[in-house]
Amino acid sequence: MSTLKIVYFAWVRERVGKAEEEVVPPDSVKTVADLIGWLGERGEEYAHAFEHPKSIRAAIDKSHVQPGTSIAGAREIAFFPPMTGG
Amino acid sequence: MSTLKIVYFAWVRERVGKAEEEVVPPDSVKTVADLIGWLGERGEEYAHAFEHPKSIRAAIDKSHVQPGTSIAGAREIAFFPPMTGG
């Protein structure tokens, strides 16, 4: 798989400790949920950020997606808590 | 029965040809509907104003009332078309 840009917002960003990074997940990572699982194993800060996958929302290339959505062809994947704007 | 002030608005006023008047209805006029019937017989302009009693709204002393409401004790009775404010 090629390089993927991951961006984080709000408390996901704070827990991971960075706003964005580039990763190269293994081929076994096919969906958003797979990616969350894989990121969660990258260290304590990631484990903390992704400890409750149900509280994590995701977007691929700036559109909301579901955990089961394929990440094939994605350039930028974002992870963030439920939105609280307005 | 004592003297009653009647006020008219919008096309009821235009058809009756006056904005207000004082009347002394007979004792047989007990309800708003009775009063509409009695006024309707006072002349052509009244007959025209009250030809469709369902299109006439009434208020006693500045509160909405129904055709069956008693006029006992009323000081001012208003007749007007359905409201179109706002």
Next chain:
Amino acid sequence: MKTTVRLQREAFDPAAEAAALTQGRTDIGALVSFTGICRGAESGEPIAALTLEHYPGMAEAEISRHVEEATSRWPLMGVTVIHRHGRIEPGENIVLVITASSHREAAFAAAEFLMDFLKTRAPFWKQVEAPNGTTWIEAKGADDAAAARWQTPPGQKAAE
């Protein structure tokens, strides 16, 4: 609770009224403002103006009654209702309803409630001034249906 009810011939300034309602407060989280404006056509025909007739005394009492009902139904922090009468030309404001609350649900609901009742219960009548004469606007069944949405709460007198 700050409430303002005014009937007037003169134009009003929605921004100034909104500012008066929120000034110096930090408990208001949601402000809904409805402005009713005179349109330049009625039923597809151009008009020169509207003339609003009203029943003095009753109009103010009826609006105040509904403002009170709104404040008893929803947790409001302020309500302003201003209704003009007299001659109003296309593009001019006719009516203003502003509701303030800590959350948006109450502010939206109260503003809609007040507008539905202004349309159907407040004693105002609109006359259209068109090139070929004057006519009275007819009440719309849709407005009655909209007002009927707001069921009277139990224990209160049903709307007459």
Next chain:
Amino acid sequence: MKTTVRLQREAFDPAAEAAALTQGRTDIGALVSFTGICRGAESGEPIAALTLEHYPGMAEAEISRHVEEATSRWPLMGVTVIHRHGRIEPGENIVLVITASSHREAAFAAAEFLMDFLKTRAPFWKQVEAPNGTTWIEAKGADDAAAARWQTPPGQKAAE
């Protein structure tokens, strides 16, 4: 149809935005304006400020998508949505939604629809700055329920 979508750090002027939407037009009969304001307390505790984080690019796209959906659902003549980000103190405005239509039903419905979606779908996050530190505001189930009211019309892709 005039639509404006803006994300900005700076304060906005609801009156100027409303004027821009109605200026020179006589087909607008109803103007609904919603202003969301920073409250001075959260969960009963005083706060110093809110900081709004957002996802640049996505926030604007998501709002524009919902503005388009609103204009396809209701006969609107204008829509303005302005959402601030950055640090906002109590009493300051956060968000503005203005909808214009010939009749009030469409203007009210579209404004509520847009606010429900801004609350639940637009990528913004509010952080509270309080005397004892900063915390993130939690999303409310009530907001999801409010957004769920607006059933997706047949033939359209369901909200994800």
